[in-house]
Amino acid sequence: MSGAFAISQSDKRPMYLQIMEQIKQRISVGDWTEGQSIPSIRQLAVDLQVSVITVKRAYLELEREGVIVTQQGKGSHVASTPGLGARLREQELKRHLEQASRIAALLGLRPTELEERLREAGDRISEKETI
Amino acid sequence: MTDVAIELNGVGKMYPFFSLSNIDLQVPQGQIMGLIGPNGAGKSTTIRILMGLVHQDCGDVQVLGHRMPAEQVAAKWDIGFVSEDMRLYDSMTLGWHMSFVQSIYVRWDAAYAQLLLRRFGLRAEQKIKGVSHGQRVKATLLLALARKPKLLVLDEPTTGLDPVARHEILRELTDVMADEGRSVLFSSHNTQDVEQISDTITFIDRGRIIDSMDKEVYLDRWRRLRLEVPWGVTLPALPGIIGVKQDGRLAVATANAFVPDLANAYESSGARVHSIENMTLEEIFVANVEHSREEVEA
Numbered sequence: 001m002s003g004a005f006a007i008s009q010s011d012k013r014p015m016y017l018q019i020m021e022q023i024k025q026r027i028s029v030g031d032w033t034e035g036q037s038i039p040s041i042r043q044l045a046v047d048l049q050v051s052v053i054t055v056k057r058a059y060l061e062l063e064r065e066g067v068i069v070t071q072q073g074k075g076s077h078v079a080s081t082p083g084l085g086a087r088l089r090e091q092e093l094k095r096h097l098e099q100a101s102r103i104a105a106l107l108g109l110r111p112t113e114l115e116e117r118l119r120e121a122g123d124r125i126s127e128k129e130t131i
Numbered sequence: 132m133t134d135v136a137i138e139l140n141g142v143g144k145m146y147p148f149f150s151l152s153n154i155d156l157q158v159p160q161g162q163i164m165g166l167i168g169p170n171g172a173g174k175s176t177t178i179r180i181l182m183g184l185v186h187q188d189c190g191d192v193q194v195l196g197h198r199m200p201a202e203q204v205a206a207k208w209d210i211g212f213v214s215e216d217m218r219l220y221d222s223m224t225l226g227w228h229m230s231f232v233q234s235i236y237v238r239w240d241a242a243y244a245q246l247l248l249r250r251f252g253l254r255a256e257q258k259i260k261g262v263s264h265g266q267r268v269k270a271t272l273l274l275a276l277a278r279k280p281k282l283l284v285l286d287e288p289t290t291g292l293d294p295v296a297r298h299e300i301l302r303e304l305t306d307v308m309a310d311e312g313r314s315v316l317f318s319s320h321n322t323q324d325v326e327q328i329s330d331t332i333t334f335i336d337r338g339r340i341i342d343s344m345d346k347e348v349y350l351d352r353w354r355r356l357r358l359e360v361p362w363g364v365t366l367p368a369l370p371g372i373i374g375v376k377q378d379g380r381l382a383v384a385t386a387n388a389f390v391p392d393l394a395n396a397y398e399s400s401g402a403r404v405h406s407i408e409n410m411t412l413e414e415i416f417v418a419n420v421e422h423s424r425e426e427v428e429a
Contacts, residue, residue, distance in 0.1 A: 053330040
């Protein structure tokens with residue numbers, strides 16, 4: 001169930017952030033569904049060969065964000081919030097847009113130019129998909 | 132999780148050219164503690180003291196509830212110890228060693244020993260004489276692990292191993308952690324190994340403990356801030372910043388007690404904060420040793 005997790009040491013982000021991100025990805029692509037139970041902290045630590053404290057931190061932060069719920073003695077599960085996967089995809093889009101806006105500002109692009117670039121990028125992708 | 136596997140209080144040991152002083156250390160049950168520090172820092176001496184192999188001049192040592200060195204015989208039933216200088220009998224096979232250890236320790240798990248043989252790529256009929264360094268380390272680890280000890284103490288278990296062997300060993304150590312009642316203390320130069328698998332980190336340099344805490348808290352306190360300093364602006368000295376390197380208008384500040392206010396303080400002094408980066412344990416190791424030595428010399 002946690003086979004495809006890959007924690008990378010060349011990734012500059014701390015391991016707990018990588019674990020959080022990969023759990024969110026599983027939820028956003030629908031592999032882990034709302035209300036589904038997920039590995040215990042200790043089990044995921046053993047599977048990923050990382051320390052218990054690192055997985056614990058990832059779970060705590062995910063709990064704070066309302067993505068998962070941990071019940072004493074019962075383990076953890078994905079939050080039963082309807083549309084959680086969609087919400088996580090929405091967050092990801094927002095993050096990428098903000099990143100693009102920051103880079104655009106550094107390049108001195110006006111908002112209308114950025115809009116134009118975004119349209120072009122969309123065109124390129126749909127071209128690729130039709131080929 | 133309130134049970135303590137290892138506890139050292141005010142432990143000291145004097146040698147003619149080296150002394151270990153005021154060592155306080157606590158390893159809670161169910162955790163992995165990584166002991167890091169430069170060569171000659173006192174890691175092995177600390178391990179030898181808690182194993183009862185070296186007697187401390189002062190201070191208290193308790194391991195699994197036993198006072199050391201006085202009760203070391205009782206304590207050792209439940210401790211698996213692996214170090215570089217452990218001797219196996221060269222002319223005997225690994226299988227002979229396995230039966231020997233099995234005859235002493237009742238908790239020996241023969242099925243687990245067979246599993247470890249396969250996982251480590253070892254053969255019971257091999258004589259110790261002909262095996263490589265890596266295989267020898269894996270053999271001693273197998274002998275310790277198959278006893279299912281409550282506490283594993285490993286002195287530099289991954290030193291001199293190839294990446295595959297290192298990962299095999301890390302995997303076994305993290306597997307042990309599936310059982311909440313077991314604990315591991317290991318020393319290493321390899322900061323990557325320590326960063327990956329330990330719950331707490333203890334940093335030793337020149338016979339003293341510099342830091343000992345929860346790994347996540349520890350890594351989180353350290354940051355590298357990349358700054359742009361316009362002409363005429365002087366960077367203020369801020370608490371929590373242990374070093375600033377400046378070259379022209381660019382500067383890099385290293386924080387060992389990072390809070391977001393530090394970045395705000397730089398901004399209000401007129402500098403621009405370009406980025407705030409996490410640091411790897413390796414980078415922290417070097418910065419910390421340099422910093423603590425400067426403090427001692429100052």
